Amino acid sequence: MVITQNKIIKWLVTYADILNENKTYLTELDSEIGDADHGINMDRGFQAVIKNLHENREADIGTILKTTAMALISSVGGASGPLYGTLFLEMSRCTEGKVELSKIEWTAALEAGVKGVAKRGKAFAGDKTMLDALLPAVKALKEGTYGTEELPLALQSAYKAAEQGMKDTIQMVAKKGRASYLGERSAGHQDPGATSSFLMLKAASEALV
Numbered sequence: 001m002v003i004t005q006n007k008i009i010k011w012l013v014t015y016a017d018i019l020n021e022n023k024t025y026l027t028e029l030d031s032e033i034g035d036a037d038h039g040i041n042m043d044r045g046f047q048a049v050i051k052n053l054h055e056n057r058e059a060d061i062g063t064i065l066k067t068t069a070m071a072l073i074s075s076v077g078g079a080s081g082p083l084y085g086t087l088f089l090e091m092s093r094c095t096e097g098k099v100e101l102s103k104i105e106w107t108a109a110l111e112a113g114v115k116g117v118a119k120r121g122k123a124f125a126g127d128k129t130m131l132d133a134l135l136p137a138v139k140a141l142k143e144g145t146y147g148t149e150e151l152p153l154a155l156q157s158a159y160k161a162a163e164q165g166m167k168d169t170i171q172m173v174a175k176k177g178r179a180s181y182l183g184e185r186s187a188g189h190q191d192p193g194a195t196s197s198f199l200m201l202k203a204a205s206e207a208l209v
Contacts, residue, residue: 001151003101007208008061009053012068015203016046022199029192033179035078038192045076045084062096065089065109079177080193083117083130090116103154106208107145111138121176128172128179128186130193137162137201152209159201166190166198 019026019042026039048071056067065088073085094109095101101109114134123129140161144154169191174180179191 001103001209003103003106003151003208005059005061005064005099008064009057011204011207012046012049012053012064014207015200016043016050018199018203019043019046019196026192026196029190029195032189033174033182033186034192035178037077038080038196041076041078041080042084042196045072045081048072048075060096061098061101062092062094065092065095068092079121080196083121083193086116086120087113089113103145103151106151107138107141107154110141114138123176126172127176128169128174128191128194129176130191130197132169132172132191133162133165133194133197133201136165137197152205155201155205155208159198159205162194162198162201166194169194 019039023039023043026042027036028039030036030038049068052067052071053064056064059067069085069088069092072088073081075081076084091109091113094112095105098105114131117134118124118131121129121131123131125131125135137158141154141158144157149157167190170189171187172191173184174182174186174191179186179189
């Protein structure tokens, strides 16, 4: 089973729909430890992504992901635009010129994207950021991809790992971003970036199979 160009588009559209449905929830999470705009910003960014997709439906996967990155960087405020933009930009570099991806190529692209986020944000596991969902997801995806799991199961394992990572942020004390200003008071709240990252991987598990 391969991930085609059309499945990548379906993934982005599915994620945009999920963000639209959850923008109030994400903003409420952000209101507790951030600027109260994460859901609004992410929804606006992916509406821009969808608009650009209509003009690039015949492009290769790398171009689609690069266009996505540029739309997010230019339309999403705060840290989310640069971080999600970096994720998709690094993924685009691994998929340049390709019209389909094997599960190994998809795994490599996502891992490159997550490494880019870590470098851009200077963050690590346990800092209470989107990485706390993304890093476990990549680990689970690699185990499934290089093991015996078929693509649907590997994608499912990744989003379940991301879900647990997201929930684990509740007990963490934030070390990065606006939430870090709260110190110990940031504990007890789920990180909005980890939540939107989980939703992205959930969308992948639905759309890429």
